[in-house]
Amino acid sequence: xxxxxxxxxxxxxxxxxxxxxxxxxxxxxxxxxxxxxxxxxxxxxxxxxxxxxxxxxxxxxxxxxxxxxxxxxxxxxxxxxxxxxxxxxxxxxxxxxxxxxxxxxxxxxxxxxxxxxxxxxxxxxxxxxxxxxxxxxxxxxxxxxxxxxxxxxxxxxxxxxxxxxxxxxxxxxxxxxxxxxxxxxxxxxxxxxxxxxxxx
Amino acid sequence: xxxxxxxxxxxxxxxxxxxxxxxxxxxxxxxxxxxxxxxxxxxxxxxxxxxxxxxxxxxxxxxxxxxxxxxxxxxxxxxxxxxxxxxxxxxxxxxxxxxxxxxxxxxxxxxxxxxxxxxxxxxxxxxxxxxxxxxxxxxxxxxxxxxxxxxxxxxxxxxxxxxxxxxxxxxxxxxxxxxxxxxxxxxxxxxxxxxxxxxx
DNA sequence: ACCTGAACACCGTTCAAGT
DNA sequence: ACCTGAACACCGTTCAAGT
Numbered sequence: 001x002x003x004x005x006x007x008x009x010x011x012x013x014x015x016x017x018x019x020x021x022x023x024x025x026x027x028x029x030x031x032x033x034x035x036x037x038x039x040x041x042x043x044x045x046x047x048x049x050x051x052x053x054x055x056x057x058x059x060x061x062x063x064x065x066x067x068x069x070x071x072x073x074x075x076x077x078x079x080x081x082x083x084x085x086x087x088x089x090x091x092x093x094x095x096x097x098x099x100x101x102x103x104x105x106x107x108x109x110x111x112x113x114x115x116x117x118x119x120x121x122x123x124x125x126x127x128x129x130x131x132x133x134x135x136x137x138x139x140x141x142x143x144x145x146x147x148x149x150x151x152x153x154x155x156x157x158x159x160x161x162x163x164x165x166x167x168x169x170x171x172x173x174x175x176x177x178x179x180x181x182x183x184x185x186x187x188x189x190x191x192x193x194x195x196x197x198x199x200x
Numbered sequence: 201x202x203x204x205x206x207x208x209x210x211x212x213x214x215x216x217x218x219x220x221x222x223x224x225x226x227x228x229x230x231x232x233x234x235x236x237x238x239x240x241x242x243x244x245x246x247x248x249x250x251x252x253x254x255x256x257x258x259x260x261x262x263x264x265x266x267x268x269x270x271x272x273x274x275x276x277x278x279x280x281x282x283x284x285x286x287x288x289x290x291x292x293x294x295x296x297x298x299x300x301x302x303x304x305x306x307x308x309x310x311x312x313x314x315x316x317x318x319x320x321x322x323x324x325x326x327x328x329x330x331x332x333x334x335x336x337x338x339x340x341x342x343x344x345x346x347x348x349x350x351x352x353x354x355x356x357x358x359x360x361x362x363x364x365x366x367x368x369x370x371x372x373x374x375x376x377x378x379x380x381x382x383x384x385x386x387x388x389x390x391x392x393x394x395x396x397x398x399x400x
Numbered sequence: 401a402c403c404t405g406a407a408c409a410c411c412g413t414t415c416a417a418g419t
Numbered sequence: 420a421c422c423t424g425a426a427c428a429c430c431g432t433t434c435a436a437g438t
Contacts, residue, residue: 047404115374160392167367174315192360196396247423
């Protein structure tokens with residue numbers, strides 16, 4: 001019998017997607033610092049120069065990961081919306097979606113918000129950030145129309161809510177706050193955000 | 201005339217401190233990714249193996265930078281305290297100190313909160329985080345005694361305030377939010393935190 | 401169009417040896 | 420005690436050449 005051709009085909013098929021998938025697993029399992037293009041190529045079974053065909057450099061691959069992270073986050077936020085519920089329920093649902101994504105993808109969230117220094121990339125990521133803020137903006141704007149939220153610049157009101165949620169998420173992402181604790185306190189957290197720390 | 205001995209002395213004097221100083225400048229000017237031990241050694245004028253005498257590896261140097269960052273942040277927070285002022289003034293002062301530190305040291309703040317994966321280091325840094333939270337904890341506890349803050353677990357109340365401020369700071373640190381905008385909106389931000397987003 | 405293999409200029413880390 | 424110089428095993432990136 002002639003042996004089966006063990007060697008990989010010359011073409012991979014979809015190397016770009018394979019690189020992203022593999023990179024995200026490494027990111028999750030070993031962290032961003034441990035991510036090497038050469039190791040990725042080795043794992044996939046392709047030459048070390050092959051990734052260069054699909055990503056102009058390592059940063060380009062990281063950027064692609066970050067952008068796909070925002071995609072999934074934004075979808076998750078969109079599908080967490082509960083249009084006809086009371087304000088507090090709606091904010092809590094959004095906050096829980098954000099926090100859940102963070103707990104499931106802590107390293108990815110760090111990468112998504114990592115400083116890039118490249119104005120071109122930064123602007124694309126800024127758009128993505130804006131998009132995820134969008135869910136909060138819409139919520140605030142609607143609530144404001146119903147008189148359920150204080151008057152004032154809606155962008156700024158949104159920033160208060162969003163930075164509170166984002167702050168909680170980053171503390172969980174970098175291990176400063178246990179995920180369980182953040183989840184357990186979330187309802188109360190949102191309640192305090194809406195009602196204030198001062199007694200009424 | 202015999203030429204002046206141009207070559208550096210065999211001993212540097214305080215290589216450890218020189219490495220930290222130089223590393224922090226690189227961090228500020230070129231970012232954490234551009235930080236190389238060999239380049240640091242070159243800049244200081246010492247062999248590439250010399251840093252190994254003072255830091256067991258690159259991560260150890262980064263950890264030292266992070267810890268000294270927390271030191272300065274904590275000192276800055278402590279000196280920003282205004283004990284005999286109204287609650288809102290006190291919280292604003294603390295928040296402003298945190299935000300100012302972040303604006304002046306964006307890359308350092310990222311490093312301070314970066315995931316480390318080493319339980320030993322993480323626990324030392326966790327202590328440092330706890331310490332900076334301390335300023336907020338004390339403020340909340342006192343205010344609570346005076347009845348200026350809602351009843352409830354002070355740790356949790358602190359977390360709400362701290363994560364709101366930290367969230368704002370990280371957004372500024374990674375360029376998602378212009379520093380000027382964050383500073384300009386800070387008073388209002390704190391006001392909303394204390395009074396809530398819902399109308400009273 | 402897509403990939404390889406060799407080459408280049410870097411890294412971090414270790415370790416005998418020097419002062 | 421502190422540092423050097425060489426060595427080792429890695430990197431990312433580029434580029435002619437192969438399929």
